[in-house]
Amino acid sequence: MLSPQNVIRGFCKSTNPPKYKYLISLYRSEELNIIACFTTSQDRAGIPLEEKRHGVIKNKKNEIISYVFLTDVCVGKTPEDKDFHFPLQSVIRFDYCFKEGNQAELLSNFESPVIVCKLNDKEYEDLIYAMYKSDDTPEVYKPHFEKILFKLGQKKTAI
Incomplete structure (x- = not known):
C-alpha cells in the first residue's frame, strides 16, 4: 500500500482532533522502511493566498x-485509472510533514486507509526535488531523495 507515489486517504486517529488525512508515500527501502508525508488543507503554504500556485512555493x-x-x-x-485532483487545496510544509517507519506502524494511525491515487511521474519528481532542495527538509532524508532523483534520471538544475 505504501509504495512510492501512492496517495493514501484515511481517518487519522493521531491528529488532534482526529480527522481524514492524506498521506503520500515517498520512499521505501529495506534499511529505512518508508518515508511518507502528510498534506494539510489549512492555509499553511507560507505565502499570501493570492500568490498561491501549483507546485513549489518559495x-x-x-x-x-x-x-x-x-x-x-x-x-x-x-x-480505476481516472484523473485525480485533491478535493481541497492541499499543502505540504517541509518543516514538519515527514513520517517514517514500517507500513504496519504508519497505517496503524489510520482507520480504513485506501489508495486514492498514484502521483504521476512529473508530480512525484517535482515534489521530491523540492524536498531535496529545501533547507527545511531534515538532512536525514536528503540522501534518500538524492537516490530517488538519481534513479529517475533527474537532471534539473533549478526550479
Missing part, C-alpha cells in the same frame, strides 16, 4: 518552503 528569500496541490490540477490516476 519565500521572499527565494527559499523553498512548501509544495501546493491546487484543486484544478490533475496530479495522478486513481486505481
